[in-house]
Amino acid sequence: MELQLRKSDTLNVVGELAAGIAHEIRNPMTALKGFIQLLQGSIKEDYSMYFNVIMSELKRIESIITEFLVLAKPQAIQYQQNDICKIMQDTIDLINVQAMMHSVQIIADFAPQLPPIYCEPNQLKQVFINILKNAIEVMPKGGDVTVRIRQSDDNHIRISITDQGCGIPKDKIKKLGEPFYTTKERGTGLGLMVSYKIIEEHQGKIDVESEVGVGTTFHITLPIKRVEKEDDHDEI
Ligand code: ADP
Numbered sequence: 001m002e003l004q005l006r007k008s009d010t011l012n013v014v015g016e017l018a019a020g021i022a023h024e025i026r027n028p029m030t031a032l033k034g035f036i037q038l039l040q041g042s043i044k045e046d047y048s049m050y051f052n053v054i055m056s057e058l059k060r061i062e063s064i065i066t067e068f069l070v071l072a073k074p075q076a077i078q079y080q081q082n083d084i085c086k087i088m089q090d091t092i093d094l095i096n097v098q099a100m101m102h103s104v105q106i107i108a109d110f111a112p113q114l115p116p117i118y119c120e121p122n123q124l125k126q127v128f129i130n131i132l133k134n135a136i137e138v139m140p141k142g143g144d145v146t147v148r149i150r151q152s153d154d155n156h157i158r159i160s161i162t163d164q165g166c167g168i169p170k171d172k173i174k175k176l177g178e179p180f181y182t183t184k185e186r187g188t189g190l191g192l193m194v195s196y197k198i199i200e201e202h203q204g205k206i207d208v209e210s211e212v213g214v215g216t217t218f219h220i221t222l223p224i225k226r227v228e229k230e231d232d233h234d235e236i
């Protein structure tokens with residue numbers, strides 16, 4: 001039996017496991033939250049400190065689950081020709097409240113009349129959410145996030161998400177996308193892992209450009225037309 005796992009195999013195993021677990025945790029979580037909120041309203045004595053801790057821990061579990069939301073619903077996967085600007089705009093609309101709460105402004109700069117691309121919209125939304133969330137999180141004092149979409153050559157669209165955060169040191173860039181790599185006190189180190197996996201499945205790539213103290217850009221390059229592969233077994 002082959003016991004050695006390549007990095008990409010490990011990624012797949014962790015991704016699938018996490019997706020399964022996320023799916024199972026979502027429903028009981030909703031019930032828990034509801035009943036705790038009910039209890040909070042009916043108990044007289046002041047247990048507010050405990051309730052605050054419980055609610056904040058539940059929110060943390062929820063945010064971990066959110067990073068796997070799409071992978072947790074594999075039956076919904078449907079590749080089709082889609083307008084990438086609409087997918088991005090929907091995602092920005094979704095995350096804008098969170099951005100505004102952190103004094104972050106998301107600026108959309110989309111080239112007009114881009115061709116539709118062959119993709120799975122929910123999965124791409126997941127990638128955009130994870131990268132935009134990171135951008136918001138690295139700007140505790142607020143700032144701008146610019147989302148630029150351009151056609152980079154005959155068969156590729158390039159989405160560039162730029163923040164004005166702390167930046168990433170050169171030697172740490174290669175660690176991005178490794179399961180559980182995080183520098184945050186309450187991070188999961190799973191958002192980028194999921195994102196890299198989804199973009200690989202789209203036959204695209206993610207490049208990171210960063211300068212410490214200035215900011216970071218995540219470039220996502222996606223093919224407009226998908227190339228059908230003869231041998232899917234060697235695919236990452
Ligand atoms: P998490 O956000 O839970 O830490 P991620 O997989 O989303 O997990 O990100 C992994 C790590 O990559 C982060 O902890 C952070 O160190 C780094 N990172 C990701 N995005 C950025 C960014 N925009 N600016 C600076 N560092 C980033």
Ligand code: MG
Pocket residue numbers: 130133134191192
């Ligand atoms: Mg993250």
